[in-house]
Amino acid sequence: MELRLENLTKIFTNKTGIETTAVDKLDITIESGKLVGLLGPSGCGKSTTLFMIAGLVKPTSGKIFFGDDDVTKLAPEKRGIGLVFQNYALYPHMTVYQNILFPLENMDVPRDEAITRVKEMANLVGIGNLLDRKPSQLSGGQQQRVAIARALVKKPKVLLLDEPLSNLDARLRLQMREEIKRIQREIGITTIFVTHDQEEAMSISDKMVVLDFGKEQQYDAPQEMYNSPDNLFVAKFLGNPPINTFEAEVKKGYLTINDKKFMKVDLPDALYDIGMRPENFRVAEEGGFEVDIHNIFHIGRDTMIHFEFNGKNLRALVDSDDISHGQKKVKLTIKSERVYIFDKETGLVTNHG
Amino acid sequence: MADFIKNVKGFFNKVGTAIKKFFWDVRRKINNVRRRISNFLDKHNLNFANKFPGWAKALIYLSPALIVLVIFTFYPIINSFALVVYQNYNMTNDTITGYTIFGNFLTVITDESFIVPASHTGSSAVINTLIIVFISVPISVLLALFIAAALNSIKPLKNFFQTIYFLPYVTNTIAIGLVFAYMFKTEGGLVNQFLSLFGMDTEGLSWVESGAVYWRSMFVLIFYSIWSSLAFKIMVFLTSIQGIDKQYYQAAAIDATPRNRIFSKITVPLISPMIFYILVTSVIGAFKIYNAIVALFGVTGQPAGVDYNLQSIVMYIYKFIDGSNAGNLSVAAAGSLILFAIILVLTLVQMQVSKKRVHY
Structure with missing residues (x-):
């Protein structure tokens, strides 16, 4: 399902009346079945954007469309989304099985079908043998898989992942991002993935959005964005070691460095930032x-x-x-x-x- | 005007800075002295504190609390075990006529108005107490849980309501008891007036005075003990509910979980350790009920002009220390040990039952 953000804006007002624009007039169309990374430094509004899509945060203005339906005013439970939280938010008092079953208990699903779906989903994410454990008896990567299974078991239209890998160690992170990609491919679900790690976003996303101070900087395929950044921020943000x-x-049609002509350029004379x-x-x-x-x-x-x-x-x-x-x-x-x-x-x- | 406010603010800032500076210097001086003392002690090898082993140091630091506990808690406990084997102990001249193992227990158990309902009152201390415990504790715990959940979900006037519900906790029990007794007066009491609004015949309908039947007085007592114990429970539940990670609720919201399921499947299990704690302490507290009854019905636990008695186990025990049977401390000790045994057994049962239901 296609997902469209139109002019999406969120302004937070604190007690003293000072306004902070967390998300600023975001216009993005996410094609059906694609995995899109929302990338940016801390505090750039990427999680706020995700929570607005989820319906947990109300936008100040702008609209959110799932396909042709305007869902801006819709409550989170009516949007048909699956959300994986940064620290998974698995219910600690329930077993893995109960955790995955929980969303289905709220839906009109026959019991036999629900159990089959839980088992299928558990096998898909590779935790079929851990159904009787409590979340505290699982490793970070396993908890992550449970969280994904819980989000997917109700067959949502959109899967949202909020910094899903940030609590894992470096090696597991590599493994899990391949897993997420695989699961997403297998189900073919439109997925939005929030991260501050540019390498992670580049390796996993079909397309990615770079945000800074709530503003969209560029929306493109990862390699495109890397090879031709739209602006200095994107250029600096992508790449390790950094640019x-x-x-x-530029003097008389030549980029001049150390008083030497470096290369010919077709630009008016002025001072430029070079990357x-x-x-x-x-x-x-x-x-x-x-x-x-x-x-x-x-x-x-x-x-x-x-x-x-x-x-x-x-x-x-x-x-x-x-x-x-x-x-x-x-x-x-x-x-x-x-x-x-x-x-x-x-x-x-x-x-x- | 703006200038004036600016000046005032500036003045307070300056005063504030000066105060902070003063205390900073004081702290520096104290640290300096402390350092010098410690250097001096080290130099002359006088630092005894380092020579003690860890457990001895711990004992020294614990001693103030330990001394108080030993005098006022441990000694009385041990002493009550000693008292219970004395026969005909006389408090005034500290004499006994012999020793017995079960004698005092038998006296208590067979005593009219302890377990066996007394012929002239038709009620006994144990029955009264058990009724209070098994009715007031479940109701007050459940009620506190619902009120806490409700308080947590309201936004406007939140602090106002929290204050209202917390007021009973800071109010004197005896004072509240007197207010209750006044509210439940037969003639012109608030409750009777309220009931007559609905067309009920409240003529001679007495609650705590002569003419009141057992269950009506008991109702007032239970109502009172629920209400007065509610505040603390609400506070504990509210704090623990507020400590639950908001993400669980967000996750539940996305999964379209109905409110009652969120309450029973998420809120209650996540605060179950606190519910268990409150349950155990409330049961113990309810077994020890004393001043609520005194406040409502006087020291005898018998409303004027009725033929039953509402005394609790603690009131029964207290009678042997300071009452009609004053001086027979051995019987009082036997009564206390029976109370202790009842509470112990019930607590163990609760711990067993809760093992599967409490999620730490």
């Missing part, structure tokens, strides 16, 4: 620009070098074979389409599509 940024001037991703640098035999290496970090597959460029410390991630121990200088190149030039005022990218 290198510094200021540089270059560490992994886009290449070590060159000839040409390129020579830099002084400050530090070399060998991190297995790649080597990270810190160097000074245009008065700023930048990072480059290069092939380990191209750098020898104790090397002082290196020549680097970067493709011109991998250089991002952002407008100083608006932060919007000027040289990408």
